[in-house]
Amino acid sequence: MATATGTNTPAPAILTCSLLEWYDRHHRSLPWRVPPAVIAAGERPDPYRVWLSEIMLQQTTVGAVKSYFDAFTSRWPTVVDLAAADLDDVMKAWAGLGYYSRARNLKKCADLVAHELDGRFPQTEEGLRSLPGIGDYTSAAIAAIAFNRPAVVVDGNVERVMTRLHAMETPLPAAKPAIRAAVREMLPEDRPGDFAQAMMDLGATICTPKNPACGLCPLQVGCLAFREGKQERYPLKQAKPEKPVRVGAAFVAERPDGAVLLRKRPMKGLLAGMAEVPTTDWTARQDGISSRDGAPFPADWKPRGAITHVFTHFELRLSVFHALADIEAPEGHWWSDPASLSGEALPTVMRKAVAAALPHRRLTRRR
Numbered sequence: 001m002a003t004a005t006g007t008n009t010p011a012p013a014i015l016t017c018s019l020l021e022w023y024d025r026h027h028r029s030l031p032w033r034v035p036p037a038v039i040a041a042g043e044r045p046d047p048y049r050v051w052l053s054e055i056m057l058q059q060t061t062v063g064a065v066k067s068y069f070d071a072f073t074s075r076w077p078t079v080v081d082l083a084a085a086d087l088d089d090v091m092k093a094w095a096g097l098g099y100y101s102r103a104r105n106l107k108k109c110a111d112l113v114a115h116e117l118d119g120r121f122p123q124t125e126e127g128l129r130s131l132p133g134i135g136d137y138t139s140a141a142i143a144a145i146a147f148n149r150p151a152v153v154v155d156g157n158v159e160r161v162m163t164r165l166h167a168m169e170t171p172l173p174a175a176k177p178a179i180r181a182a183v184r185e186m187l188p189e190d191r192p193g194d195f196a197q198a199m200m201d202l203g204a205t206i207c208t209p210k211n212p213a214c215g216l217c218p219l220q221v222g223c224l225a226f227r228e229g230k231q232e233r234y235p236l237k238q239a240k241p242e243k244p245v246r247v248g249a250a251f252v253a254e255r256p257d258g259a260v261l262l263r264k265r266p267m268k269g270l271l272a273g274m275a276e277v278p279t280t281d282w283t284a285r286q287d288g289i290s291s292r293d294g295a296p297f298p299a300d301w302k303p304r305g306a307i308t309h310v311f312t313h314f315e316l317r318l319s320v321f322h323a324l325a326d327i328e329a330p331e332g333h334w335w336s337d338p339a340s341l342s343g344e345a346l347p348t349v350m351r352k353a354v355a356a357a358l359p360h361r362r363l364t365r366r367r
């Protein structure tokens with residue numbers, strides 16, 4: 001086997017070949033993916049489906065995304081269809097995927113592509129990055145996968161593979177430039193799209209965080225971490241400061257017919273425009289209101305335990321209260337009847353609060 005000069009490590013191009021051969025045989029079958037044999041026959045993936053999947057996959061697992069992807073593409077098969085959709089319907093269909101600013105940007109981006117770009121996504125990283133909701137990673141992923149551009153695509157999976165392959169002693173995030181350089185060295189001219197997906201698949205299925213299946217790995221022959229028997233040592237990470245905790249109370253009011261009182265969050269800020277049950281402010285003060293003193297109106301509020309939800313920048317602990325109430329919905333609120341509740345744009349934290357207050361109720365998602 002050819003090796004890099006003076007070492008026992010195979011040249012990057014040889015590792016790439018081995019990776020692509022593995023991908024040809026063992027790629028994951030995903031609803032948005034065009035298999036390598038079909039790509040080789042000259043077909044390209046639909047940029048709309050690639051874009052949609054990449055936005056959905058930001059911070060979310062493949063398993064969680066599949067059903068949302070199928071629901072979105074059945075209902076809105078093209079970017080023009082999505083642009084014509086009502087924002088509220090898109091938010092409702094997105095509910096549960098988290099990071100709701102992404103859903104709003106998704107709609108903005110669809111509007112822009114449909115109305116200003118004639119329904120066609122830009123093909124370059126730079127062009128893609130100029131669209132709402134598309135950052136460095138996503139623009140690289142779309143450019144590579146949809147347009148076969150030689151873009152360096154590095155997500156958490158790829159970071160893990162590359163830091164192990166090279167036994168990188170620099171912790172993340174400082175190691176990022178070295179990781180990008182190492183990926184660039186391996187980038188094949190003819191199949192950058194398949195290469196990006198092969199790296200993702202390798203990280204997701206073989207080079208897993210715990211117990212990587214090195215015996216099945218196409219990069220094993222060049223992997224320094226494997227050679228040292230220290231696979232799980234990498235990637236090294238800088239210690240993160242603990243997340244601050246915020247507290248508050250959530251009030252689930254239930255009408256005798258089973259309807260639940262909801263309101264819409266402000267259009268700016270966290271979970272903007274989503275639905276919620278009335279809550280107190282979420283405050284970092286540990287003596288903040290987390291009791292029935294913060295109830296939106298007098299009723300026989302009964303405690304129903306507490307829920308915790310971790311956001312990007314803080315952890316939220318909400319005490320949950322429940323009361324039966326038969327009042328007119330206050331201004332800005334509405335009663336959501338049992339048949340409609342599952343389809344409301346309730347973020348996960350609010351679904352947890354409703355589930356704590358109404359444990360007998362199954363909150364399924366509308367598809």
Ligand code: SF4
Nearest residue numbers: 207214217220223226
């Ligand atoms: Fe990861 Fe093991 Fe492959 Fe190295 S040999 S890249 S540690 S799966």
